[in-house]
Amino acid sequence: MPQITAAGPSIYAPATRRERAENFERYLTYLREKNGALSEEEQAVAEKQKVLRRFREQAVRSRRPLPAPEAFYRNNVVMRDDPSTLDRTTLLLTFLYKFARHEWVGISAAWDVTPTLADSVYVTDKISRYHLAEEFGHMRLFHEMFETFHLDRVEWVPLAPWVRRAYEFFTKMPPVLMASTAFVTELMGFTVYLHLDKILDTTLAEEPEARARVRELLYEIASDELGHIGLRRNYLGLLGCRAAKLMTGPMFRAFLRSMPESALLFDVDRMVRDAQGFTYGVVSPGIARGAWVPSYIHP
Numbered sequence: 001m002p003q004i005t006a007a008g009p010s011i012y013a014p015a016t017r018r019e020r021a022e023n024f025e026r027y028l029t030y031l032r033e034k035n036g037a038l039s040e041e042e043q044a045v046a047e048k049q050k051v052l053r054r055f056r057e058q059a060v061r062s063r064r065p066l067p068a069p070e071a072f073y074r075n076n077v078v079m080r081d082d083p084s085t086l087d088r089t090t091l092l093l094t095f096l097y098k099f100a101r102h103e104w105v106g107i108s109a110a111w112d113v114t115p116t117l118a119d120s121v122y123v124t125d126k127i128s129r130y131h132l133a134e135e136f137g138h139m140r141l142f143h144e145m146f147e148t149f150h151l152d153r154v155e156w157v158p159l160a161p162w163v164r165r166a167y168e169f170f171t172k173m174p175p176v177l178m179a180s181t182a183f184v185t186e187l188m189g190f191t192v193y194l195h196l197d198k199i200l201d202t203t204l205a206e207e208p209e210a211r212a213r214v215r216e217l218l219y220e221i222a223s224d225e226l227g228h229i230g231l232r233r234n235y236l237g238l239l240g241c242r243a244a245k246l247m248t249g250p251m252f253r254a255f256l257r258s259m260p261e262s263a264l265l266f267d268v269d270r271m272v273r274d275a276q277g278f279t280y281g282v283v284s285p286g287i288a289r290g291a292w293v294p295s296y297i298h299p
Contacts, residue, residue, distance in 0.1 A: 008281020011187070011233050012241050015296040020234050023294045024123050027231050030292050031130040038117050038133050045130065048137035051220060055144050060213035063206075065150040066090055077101075077157050079260045088203045088265075092196075093149060095261035099192060100142040102255075104156045106185075107135040131228060138221045145217050148210050180243040181251075183232035187244075188252050190229055191275040193222040194282065195266050203265075219286050226283060227292035234294055248276050 015023075036046035066072060072090050074080055076097040083091060111132050120126040139156070146154045196218060204211035236244060252272050256262040274282065280297065 008279030009297045011229060011278050011280070011297070012245070013294075013297050014238075015234070015294065017237070019294075019296045020237075023234050023296070024127065026295065027227070027234070027292060028123050028127050028130075030227070031127065034290075035130060035134065038130060040116050040118075043111065043133055043136040045133045045137065048134060052137065052140050052144075055141070055213075055217065060148055060209050062149050062210040066093075069151065072097075072151060073153065076154070083260045083264055089149070089207075091261050091264060092199070092203050093146065093151065095259055095265055096142065096145060096196075097154065098259045098261070099189075100139060101156055101159070103135060103189070104139050105159045107132050107139075111136075127231065131231075134224050138224070141217045141221055145214050148213050179232070179235040180240045180247060183229070183236060183240070183244050184247050184251050186225065186228045186232045187248065187275050187278060188255055190222065190225045191252075191271055191278070193218060193225060193287075194274070194284075195271055197222075197284065197287075199265060222287045223289070223291045226287060229278075230292055230294045230297065245276070248272070 034047060038045050042049075066089060067087055068090070071081065071086060072093055075083075075086065075090075076094045079094065086094070110128070114128050114132060115121075115125050117126060117129045120129060143154060146152075197215065200211050200215055200218075204214065249272055252275055253268070256266075256268055256271070262268055280288070280293065283291075
């Protein structure tokens with residue numbers, strides 16, 4: 001696996017069709033070795049479940065509950081209050097819920113239309129099943145973030161019917177558009193993780209133990225997602241890369257506009273620029289360590 005260096009190789013490094021085919025095989029081998037057995041019933045992979053148990057057995061809780069926990073529950077699904085009136089920690093947590101909820105809806109729709117591992121014939125179908133099981137593991141890690149702040153009544157609420165239909169339509173898009181859209185979606189998510197990491201020190205300054213735990217959970221998720229970016233890049237030929245570059249700005253801005261907290265927590269313009277110009281050099285060692293990178297991404 002190539003080493004990630006400060007030089008910052010581009011995610012859009014050119015690749016031949018043969019290189020991309022070889023990298024699908026390499027990535028599936030990586031997933032099997034990293035994750036262990038996949039349980040269809042639990043929508044989980046063995047190693048991720050071990051990580052979850054470790055976090056739960058060594059639970060961390062914030063020194064103080066949120067100033068007004070009900071403000072979280074009132075605004076986590078839909079922002080009902082003026083977001084500028086919420087304290088920064090609550091604002092961060094309502095953003096995290098909305099962000100993770102989009103993930104949950106997407107993977108739930110995909111799980112229903114993706115062949116089981118036993119029924120998968122193609123390498124890419126097997127990869128997809130492992131990916132989705134990893135993502136369900138991420139949902140459990142997000143739950144741990146909420147539990148860290150004494151929020152024990154969090155449930156994933158389905159999105160509006162038209163939004164669910166949009167996710168289902170996505171799974172039936174033409175291959176070139178679907179591959180580019182899926183790549184941009186992964187890139188957006190990973191960029192959010194990088195910017196979340198940047199604001200934790202100030203947002204959670206008065207909760208050092210909780211901050212450290214949230215960062216641990218974030219890095220556990222983000223390391224997988226870095227591999228997902230590389231994998232999604234592997235689907236793209238020259239035309240797909242061009243489409244992805246054109247789609248990144250509009251998709252990212254629309255996505256962030258759906259979460260009113262975004263403008264108060266982040267520099268949205270900077271986030272969009274970072275996604276458009278993503279290189280591996282911006283990834284912290286704590287996330288990059290052990291993450292999968294395509295072989296054609298040269299240092």
